Amino acid sequence: AQTVTQSQPEMSVQEAETVTLSCTYDTSENNYYLFWYKQPPSRQMILVIRQEAYKQQNATENRFSVNFQKAAKSFSLKISDSQLGDTAMYFCAFMSGSQGNLIFGKGTKLSVKP
Amino acid sequence: GAVVSQHPSWVICKSGTSVKIECRSLDFQATTMFWYRQFPKQSLMLMATSNEGSKATYEQGVEKDKFLINHASLTLSTLTVTSAHPEDSSFYICSASDQTRGESTDTQYFGPGTRLTVL
Numbered sequence: 001a002q003t004v005t006q007s008q009p010e011m012s013v014q015e016a017e018t019v020t021l022s023c024t025y026d027t028s029e030n031n032y033y034l035f036w037y038k039q040p041p042s043r044q045m046i047l048v049i050r051q052e053a054y055k056q057q058n059a060t061e062n063r064f065s066v067n068f069q070k071a072a073k074s075f076s077l078k079i080s081d082s083q084l085g086d087t088a089m090y091f092c093a094f095m096s097g098s099q100g101n102l103i104f105g106k107g108t109k110l111s112v113k114p
Numbered sequence: 115g116a117v118v119s120q121h122p123s124w125v126i127c128k129s130g131t132s133v134k135i136e137c138r139s140l141d142f143q144a145t146t147m148f149w150y151r152q153f154p155k156q157s158l159m160l161m162a163t164s165n166e167g168s169k170a171t172y173e174q175g176v177e178k179d180k181f182l183i184n185h186a187s188l189t190l191s192t193l194t195v196t197s198a199h200p201e202d203s204s205f206y207i208c209s210a211s212d213q214t215r216g217e218s219t220d221t222q223y224f225g226p227g228t229r230l231t232v233l
Contacts, residue, residue, distance in 0.1 A: 033220050043205060045158075045224035091157060095220055100146055100211060102222055104157045 023092030031097030137208030144210035
């Protein structure tokens with residue numbers, strides 16, 4: 001069975017600085033997808049970034065980028081130039097290439113301080 | 115694009131009654147929708163996978179007779195909590211995949227969630 005582990009329950013960062021959220025996963029599959037979702041206080045889940053396992057290049061989306069280490073089964077999220085609006089719960093998620101359902105980590109609560 | 119709505123956003127009901135929650139994909143067709151449950155300060159737990167025109171697939175431990183799922187069209191799935199009890203109080207979230215987005219077909223887009231309180 002696949003599992004997703006986020007080892008940082010809470011983190012904080014000063015506005016305009018950079019923060020990295022950790023995520024590791026376990027799977028025996030070779031074809032899969034990884035995601036980071038953001039859940040602000042409104043509780044609306046928002047897609048931050050997506051990575052296909054077959055792609056070696058790390059995905060980037062404006063201030064958000066990932067460090068995808070397939071051999072180590074690691075998928076960290078880097079947020080550059082942190083903004084107050086980045087304050088939220090961040091969930092790392094795994095999707096098998098053969099199944100459509102997401103498996104979520106327990107989340108990391110990020111607080112951006114002014 | 116890829117907007118998912120849920121209705122209602124908040125519902126309070128009496129114990130023993132049934133509550134229906136709707137999930138709609140507004141600007142795309144979704145052959146598959148997913149229903150999640152989230153307890154306070156916890157992660158999302160998949161309850162079931164809803165496929166248009168067929169029976170839903172429930173995760174282990176989820177009572178299919180209690181949580182009735184219907185996916186009658188490519189844009190609408192409903193979750194009915196039957197004979198609700200206080201322990202069913204939770205935040206219910208649906209998601210859907212846009213099957214027309216090429217390589218992004220596996221990305222799930224989430225509704226805003228429904229807060230259910232059973233008195």
